Amino acid sequence: MNDLRTAPHDDAMHDAVVLGAGPAGLAAALALGRTHRDVVVLDSGRYRNDPTDAMHNVLGFDGVAPAEFRAAAHRTLAAYDTVELRRTTALDVAPLDPAAPADGFVVRTEDGDVTARRLLLATGVRDELPGTPGLAELFGTVAAHCPYCHGHEYSGTPVAILGAGPHSPRVAGLMERIASRVVVLADGAEVDPEVRAALDARGVAIRPEKVERLEPLALPGGHPGARAVLAGGAAEELGGVMVAPTLHQAAPFAAQLGLELRKSGCVAVDPTGRTSMPGVLAAGDLAHTADFPMPLASVTAAMAAGQMAAGAVDGDLLGLAH
Numbered sequence: 001m002n003d004l005r006t007a008p009h010d011d012a013m014h015d016a017v018v019l020g021a022g023p024a025g026l027a028a029a030l031a032l033g034r035t036h037r038d039v040v041v042l043d044s045g046r047y048r049n050d051p052t053d054a055m056h057n058v059l060g061f062d063g064v065a066p067a068e069f070r071a072a073a074h075r076t077l078a079a080y081d082t083v084e085l086r087r088t089t090a091l092d093v094a095p096l097d098p099a100a101p102a103d104g105f106v107v108r109t110e111d112g113d114v115t116a117r118r119l120l121l122a123t124g125v126r127d128e129l130p131g132t133p134g135l136a137e138l139f140g141t142v143a144a145h146c147p148y149c150h151g152h153e154y155s156g157t158p159v160a161i162l163g164a165g166p167h168s169p170r171v172a173g174l175m176e177r178i179a180s181r182v183v184v185l186a187d188g189a190e191v192d193p194e195v196r197a198a199l200d201a202r203g204v205a206i207r208p209e210k211v212e213r214l215e216p217l218a219l220p221g222g223h224p225g226a227r228a229v230l231a232g233g234a235a236e237e238l239g240g241v242m243v244a245p246t247l248h249q250a251a252p253f254a255a256q257l258g259l260e261l262r263k264s265g266c267v268a269v270d271p272t273g274r275t276s277m278p279g280v281l282a283a284g285d286l287a288h289t290a291d292f293p294m295p296l297a298s299v300t301a302a303m304a305a306g307q308m309a310a311g312a313v314d315g316d317l318l319g320l321a322h
Contacts, residue, residue: 010114014038016313017107017114019090019253020122022047023299024284026073027306028120028313033080035314040114042107044089048124048250048285049299051140056149058299069299086111093119093253095279102279102316118313121253121267121275121282122306125295127245130162132187134214134226135243142216142226143241147174149298150240156180157219157239160228164191164206167244169198175242176202183236185228187211209234214241247295249286262288266295273309279316283309 016032018025021043032039049055049066056062061069077083088109095101096115105119127145129135135143143162144150151159151174159179161168164186172182184199188210191199199206209230219225219239228236247265254261260268260276267287269275275282283305288295295301 010112012038012115013104014040014114014116015317016040016118016120016310017042017105017116018120018122019093019107019251020044020124020284021070021085022049022122022124022284022302023069023073024124024302024306024309025120025122026070026077027303028122028283028310029077029083029085030073030080031307031310032313033077033083036082037314037317038082039084040116041083041085042090042109042114043085043087044123045087046250048127049140052144052150053141055299056152061299086114090251090253092256094256095277101277105279117279118316119280120273120306120309120313121251121280121286122284122302122309123249123251123253123286125247125266125285125297126250128248129243129245130187132162132211132214134216135162135241138214138216138226138241139243142224142239143214143243145243145245146297147171147178147242151175151178151242154179154240157223157225158183158237159240159242160185160236160238162211162241162243163187164189164195164199165244166192166195168195169202169204171242171244172199172202172204176204179240181205183207185209185211185230185236188231207234207236247285251286254282254286262290264288264294269309271308272312272315273305274312281309281312 015037016039018041088111096104107114158181215227217225217227267282269287273281284302
């Protein structure tokens with residue numbers, strides 16, 4: 001695998017260009033490399049899991065820092081001569097011929113243009129957090145959005161769910177076997193009666209006060225935690241805070257290409273990763289199929305989606321039917 005900090009002038013028509021070098025993009029590159037496809041992976045150096053100190057629920061990499069996972073993936077890809085990793089940021093993308101997009105695409109980067117017969121988007125999503133003071137500093141460690149990825153680390157401690165939205169009863173159910181106690185911080189908002197009834201049925205307390213701020217806190221035994229300071233001066237001492245970010249596309253390429261989006265804001269794909277534009281595939285957190293109401297935001301799911309989309313790329317280039 002060629003690893004270039006700056007790309008030279010590139011006149012080649014590559015088999016595929018992968019935008020994004022997180023788990024989905026790297027898995028796609030491996031699958032394409034193993035079929036000797038000429039693939040360029042564009043790595044901006046920005047990743048959704050940058051805030052976290054460790055990945056979890058990833059077999060073989062549980063508790064490993066994301067950077068270590070990427071380094072291991074890079075070592076794996078180095079065995080494949082047709083895979084090239086370019087450390088550069090993609091700026092925009094377009095079909096070579098808007099009337100026939102499957103004929104190929106051009107990606108403009110900070111270091112020059114890259115053209116390819118197929119385009120695979122794996123740029124992920126950006127988490128927009130609630131504006132609670134102190135939350136951003138805790139996100140990825142004491143605060144997290146996924147009970148499957150981070151819930152176990154809060155074992156035996158009080159856990160809060162920030163916001164009493166429709167997600168809160170499900171998250172409470174997931175956390176009740178893990179946490180010593182679950183509390184919902186309504187943050188001054190009115191609680192829907194059905195949500196309140198579902199939380200009451202689980203015996204989950206609801207704090208109605210506005211959350212003034214979250215502060216780092218060392219719990220007994222040195223466990224990292226947070227103090228939620230509520231309006232009126234009350235506080236909750238917590239080992240973890242579950243939050244539901246609003247998702248946005250991390251890159252503008254879906255909009256530039258006019259791809260169909262789902263209500264979640266993610267790219268609409270079929271089970272193989274094909275999008276609404278011929279020749280464009282998408283994998284990872286930025287996309288999901290109609291069978292799921294939201295993307296399966298995990299490293300393992302992203303890797304599986306990347307591998308599946310790479311198979312679809314290869315099938316397209318072979319001229320095989322969908």
